[in-house]
Amino acid sequence: MVRIVGGIRAHLLGRARLALGLWLAAAFAGALALAWVVVAPEGWRQGTSVPLLIDVLVVGMGVSGWLVHRRLSGSWLRERNVANSIEQEVGMAPGVLRGSLELARALPPGVSSGLADQAAQDALGQLGGEHRDLAGRMTREVGRWMRRGVLSLTVMMPLVAVLTFAAPGRSHMAWAGLARPFELMAGPTLPALVVTPGTVEVLRGSDVTMEVSAPGRTTVTVHWQAAGDVALRETIDLDGDRGTFILQSVTARTEYWVQAPDGAMSPRYELQPVDPLLVSDLIVRVAFPPYTGRSPEEYGVVVPPLEVPVGSVFSFEGRASRPLLSAGLERLEAEVEAVDAQTTEAPVGAAEFSVNGRGFEGQWMPRLSGLYEWRFVGVEGEPAEILPPPLGLTMVPDSDPSISVLLPGQDTLLPVSLRQPLILEASDDYGLDHLALVVYRVTAFGDRMTPVEQPMTVGGTRGALLRPVIDLTSWELLPGDTIRYFVRAVDNAPIPNVSETREYVLRPPTAADLRREAQERLDDAARGVEQLANRAEERAAETEELERELSSQLDPQSRDPRDETEDRLDFDQQEEIREALEAQAELLAAIDSLEMEMAELNRDLEATGLVDPELQEEIRELQRLMDELAPESLEERLSELTERVDEMNAADADQALEELAADQEALRDRLQEAIEQFEQAALEQDFRATAAEAEELAQQEQALADAMKEGDSPEMRAEQQESLEARAQDLNESLDSLQERLAEAGEEQAREAVEQAQNQGQQAQQSMSEAAQQARNGEPQEASETAQQAAEAMRQMSQQLQQGQHQMAQQDMEAAREALEQTATDALSLAREQSALQDRMRGATPEELANMRSDEAALLQGARNMADNLSAETAGDQGSNEVAAQVGRAMEAMQEALDALESQRGDAPAPESAAEEAVAALNQAAVMAASAAKAPGEGPQGQSGDQVTEQLQEIAQQQGAVNQRTGQITPMNLGQQARSNQLQEAASGQQRIAEQLGQLADRPPDQAQPLGDLEALAQEARALAERLAGESLDVETLQRQERLFHRLLDAGRSLEKDEFSDERESTAPGEFERNDVEALSSDDLGGLRFQLPPTEELQRLSPAQRQMVLEYFERLNRAERRAGPRGTIR
DSSP, rough: HHHHHHHHHHHHHHHHHHHHHHHHHHHHHHHHHHHHHHSOTTTOTOOOHHHOOOOOHHHHHHHHHHHHHIIIIIIIOHHHHHHHHHHHHHTTTTHHHHHHHHHHOOOOOOOHHHHHHHHHHHHHHOOOSSSHHHHHHHHHHHHHEEEEEEEEHHHHHHHHHHHHOOOOOHHHHHHHHHHHHHHSSSOOOOOOOOEEEEEEETTEEEEEEEEOOOOSSSEEEEEEEEEESSEEEEEEOOOBEEEEEEEEEEEEEEEEEOOOOOOOOOOEEEEEOOOOOEEEEEEEEOOOGGGOOOOOOEEEESSEEEEEEOOOOOEEEEEEESEEEEEEEEEEESSSSSSOSSSOOOOEEEEEEEETTTTTEEEEEEOOEEEEEEEETTTTOOBBBBOOOEEEEEEEEEOOEEEEEEEOOOOOEOOSSEEEEEEEEEOOSOEEEEEEEEEEEEEOOBBOOOEEEEEEEOOSSSEEEOOEEEEEETTTTOOOEEEEEEEEEEEOOSSOOOOOOOOEEOOOOOHHHHHHHHHHHHHHHHHHHHHHHHHHHHHHHHHHHHHHHHHHHHHHHGTTTOOGGGGGGOOOHHHHHHHHHHHHHHHHHHHHHHHHHHHHHHHHHHHHTTTOHHEEEEEEEEHHHHHHHEEEEEEEHHHHHHTTGGGGGGGHHHHHHHHHHHHHHHHHHHHHHHHHHHHHHHHHHHHEEEEEEEEHHHHHHHHHHHHHTTTTOOOHHHHHHHHHHHHHHHHHHHHHHHHHHHHHTOOOOOOHHHHHHHHHHHHHHHHHHHHHHHHHHHHHHHHHHHHHHHHHHHHHHHHHHHHHHHHHHHHHHHHHHHHHHHHHHHHHHHHHHHHHHHHTTTOOOHHHHHHHHHHHHHHHHHHHHHHHHHHSSSSSOOOHHHHHHHHHHHHHHHHHHHHHHHHHOOSOOOOHHHHHHHHHHHHHHHHHHHHSSOOOTTTTOOOOOOHHHHHHHHHHHHHHHHHHHHHHTTTTTOOOHHHHHHHHHHHHHHHHHHHHHHHHHOTTSSOOOSSOHHHHHHHHHHHHHHHTTTOOHHHHHHHHHHHHHHHHHHHHHHHTTOOOOOSSSOOOOOOOOOOOOOOOTTTTTTTOOOOOOOHHHHTTSSSHHHHHHHHHHHHHHHHHHHHOSOOOOO
């Protein structure tokens, strides 16, 4: 039984030891996991006690396990406790097993051994089974301990495994630290202090920055001591084991060191101050190339960025604070070009100066732009500490001059005057030497003639605006010629730079172009007349307002009879009157300018050979109209009034303003009438120009149609057709404009004719488009037929335009004839009534004469109505103008008669004489109107000079058309057959001219003879016809045609004016009275009565004072001249 109980105790002790082992293993694994958690990522830090604490915890757990083991083996496994557990498990009475065990060991006295054995046997019989089953309660307790231990170990061991595999390096560092806790507890060994810059030389007075590296410390103390001074210190905080301290203004030898809180100390260092190498004085001089005209410049130490021309020379001079070994300039850019790798020359990007002790100097001509750094080296090889700012250079090469043609600035038509004005703008960075205008001619055959160069000196200016004129009046341009020109600019550099514009083309105008330009200039003139009318209306309103102001001054109710100064004009009033007179003079000058423009237009048309008698006659009529609007007498009277303004009183000024207002109103009315005449002239010229363009386009389309038949160069023919189509489109736009003008003028029939012509033009334009497409598609026959249709449509359009123009001219002529006939009738009627009134005036009493004023006023109003009707219905030709002038004279006589009837004073003229003059003037007006109303051709028969002139002008016009046709043949590059057809048509036209000239040459000698031999002209025309018929078209032929054309013009003009001869002729003097020649007075010589002060005195005055003195003496002498010689009355 004792053995059995001992076995149970042994079993329980083994199980308890196993449970204790499991708990100790779980605790150890927990310690490992704890170490893994608390360790730093870089491992255990030196000086930490955490590993030791973990180790102590592990040892403590071991000791605790040993103590628990002792307790288990001592108290928990006592025999009593084990017996109680067995008794409870097997159901024995309490104390039976324990008593049996005690009896088995020793029987107490008095106890029966047999009974003891029997009791033991009974107890032993109940103890059958396994030990774990007999232990009962204690077995269950041990089992519970084991399960908890296994659970703890099951949790901790996988955790340790996961940590091991997740971060093996960290696991090793953590668990390795557990093996050496005392080594980790030892404090760390900090690195030594590092201090920079150490012992160095520094610039005297400069600040020194010290950097301290002290790993493992948070603060350090900096100590320093200057020579002859007390030691100082300062603690600084470190940021990331590093710190900075600035020792300011080091002027003496200074010792410094650094000490850490842990006792570490750096070596002692010294700062030795030295004087820096610097440039104390620097002068930079820049000499520019002479052609730039720039004065030399000088700079100090600080040189701003410079832009200098290539060829500039720099001079350097200066001194340093210490002796120098070398000095110079170097480019900062890495790429410094060398002059030549084979030479020993210095790079062009550097400059070397000569040194002499502390001084240096040198010269340098830079070639490259860039930033140049100064370089100064002391005798000991030390570089300069303080340098001047780098020298920034921008080398500006001499640029080419700039030249442009502002006007016309494009290829254009040559003006009618054959003088093309140009506006040239040229500039250069330093100066222009000269410009050259180069002009040459390219003939219709492509020959380039010798260029003509016109130099223009500009005197070295940097910019110039020039206005040269290309005058081609003497070049004898032929049809088909073109003018090309360009402008060359040359600057004043030693090696001159040259620029040229592109070549511009001037095309000599065709007859259609001349007519169109004449129409545009007439339109401009009409707008100018309209502006003049508006200005005249404004001036009239201003004059009336000024007259009202002066009239209020003359009002007797507002005047003081005792104040004589009220009749005088103050300065402001004089200036206002003078301004009004000057404004009227400017208006008359503008009218004169417009008249000169018309004269210039007529001269230009004559110079270019445009033979258009209708246009030239219209322009001459407009000239006469402008001359009548601004006669010289009116200008002289204005000038006289302007000079008398200073002497006028209020009454004189009022009268002068009244006359001026009347003149302005009359001028305004005449200008309004002139607007209609100018617009009518522009409209008729627009008609003629459009018809001429249509005819010219029809001729060119016909020539192109002939050329398309041959099928050569289809692409070129298509381009030519497209060009003609574009011109047809422009012509269509001109027709639109012409229709609008005709509608505004009320010419409905002419507008309908233009509309029909436009329909023909649109058909022609459509045919042109089809012909161009057919030519591109390689269908020459179809293209030729379509182009032929277009040419026929254009020809019909030209005829319709000419018919419309003729109809409009006939309508205007018929209206003018009717107006003149009506004027003749009205003038006769008024003459009869005026004659009857004159008879009543004879012997009439004053009362009867006074009653006749209303009758005379009615006649005067009738004459005015007649003049207005005549002006409204006539076109302003010479005949109608003469009639209008005669009616005006009649109206003046009637006004004199009316004035005589109103004033019956004794010194007034008799009304009968004025009435008689009015009757004569009205009769003369009736005769002139009836004569002007006669149709042309009703005069005397025979060929007068005017008729011969008209015939010659017509022949010249035909010659010009032939010249135009031949001039278009070569530029169009026609084929052989087409060229032959065109030349045959030109030959036919030239032959007709020869026949007409032959007929004129056979006239009787008693008729008017032109200047020139008509027979010779006829022979020349026949010779030209033969050359053209023989298909000989060259430059000589064109030149001969052009000379014949101008000879015809000269022959026609010779009948319009006296023949001019360059031969000098003398005439014998007639009788004359010889008078003595008297000496000229000072007044005759323009001498001044009041002499100016001496020049020296005038020079001492300011410019403003000098001007006042000169004006004062000028007024004195002007007043003296107006007053005349003393003792005379003016």
